[in-house]
Amino acid sequence: MLNETNLSRTDLNLLVLFQAVMNEGHVGRAAQKLNLTASAVSHGLGRLRLLLNDPLFLRTPKGVVPTERATQLAAPIADILARVSQVVSTAEPFDPAISRRTFTIGAPDAVMAVVLPPLLKALRFAAPHVDVRMRQLLPPHGSRTSEDAWSPALAELDARTIDIAIAPVKDIPARFVGQSLYEENFIVVSRTGHPYAKSPSLEKFCEMQHLLVSLTGDSRGFVDDLLVQRGAARRVVLTVPNFMLALAILAETDFIAAMPRRLAEIHAKQFGLTCTEAPMPLRSDPLRAVASKASLTDAGVAWLFGLLRNMLPARRPMRMQKRRTNA
Known part of the structure; x- marks a missing residue:
């Protein structure tokens, strides 16, 4: 955004001023926010206009509106100021009781x-x-x-x-x-009262309709690889992209699913679910x-x-x- 020649004479406060005027849409309100006079803000804008070679803000009866160039610069300048703020904050002693990091x-x-x-x-x-x-x-x-x-x-x-x-x-x-x-290891999760949980077995596990958490919609997971090793297979009826959605669906259907143990145990009561040990060793x-x-x-x-x-x-x-x- 700023070339090497201009960077040596750039005042970081001018970017702070730019952001304030952009957010407020008014020179006077920006001045109040920065605890400056309106003339000081106007003078700073003049320096920034020369630096960036653009009017930046045009006066209107209700305040100022950004030019196309100013609109394009808003996000990069906000990012620069956020990064500078982070650098400064990491240099200060850290006290969690008062920190606003x-x-x-x-x-x-x-x-x-x-x-x-x-x-x-x-x-x-x-x-x-x-x-x-x-x-x-x-x-x-x-x-x-x-x-x-x-x-x-x-x-x-x-x-x-x-x-x-x-x-x-x-x-x-x-x-x-x-x-x-x-x-974290995996267990089998189903709604409370599901017939699978009453008499779990590998054969019954394979007979059930399965739900799989898959970000891409791919219906094959690590459980299927383990089943192949035992000469078995299952039917994945539904894939969903995240585990919390899976818990909600399991509560309302006859699907079963292999789920992370801690996640399932924490939310089982909330969703009315039963956790069952898997009929074969699953991933840990x-x-x-x-x-x-x-x-x-x-x-x-x-x-x-x-x-x-x-x-x-x-x-x-x-x-x-x-x-x-x-x-």
Whole structure:
């Protein structure tokens, strides 16, 4: 946006002034917001017009309207100011009790549903002014290994678009730090009173109509790979793109689904669901919080990283429906 010649004589306050006038649509109101005089704002706009070679704002009876150039610049300037604010805030001592920082955490939706309730509770007491932005981590289409599935999360950590990632990442490069939060395995979930839960078996599991959480609509998952190894197969009648929607549908239908244990146990009562041990060993994933070593030099990110480690209580298992030993 600004060439090297102009950058050396650019006053960052001019960008703050630009944003205020853009938001207010009025020089006088922008001056009040910035605690400046209207003439000071007008003078600053004059300098900015010379710098950017555009009128930027045109006067009207009700205030000012941005030019096409100003409209194009609004988002980039807002991004620059946000990044500068983040840099400055990370240089200040971090006190969670008074901090007004915003942190971004990336996680799959099933992990969000497990982590968010205790995180919000912890923040309410320890850091009441801290804000959190959650970004859903999505594995690339066709990924079959953990390394393929969560490599985009590591890229986002490198780019600092997220501060911390929470995902079933097993191996991480040396430039990152990982810490285990909990172990997640899969169980069978169905509505309360479902006939499958009364006498679960592998044969009955294969006879049922299945729901599968699939971001792409692909009806084949890791359960199908395990069934093939046993010379069996199932019918996936419905795919949905996220786990919370899956829980709601299971509550109202005769579908069954393999679901993450912690997620299902937390929400089973709310949705009226029954959790049943699977008729064969299913996948177990270690859920880890991951951050770059560079980001952990930021006292705020380091504090949040430690909070996540100590936040999750030990799981209290529900009473589970057992599978038949002859399954």
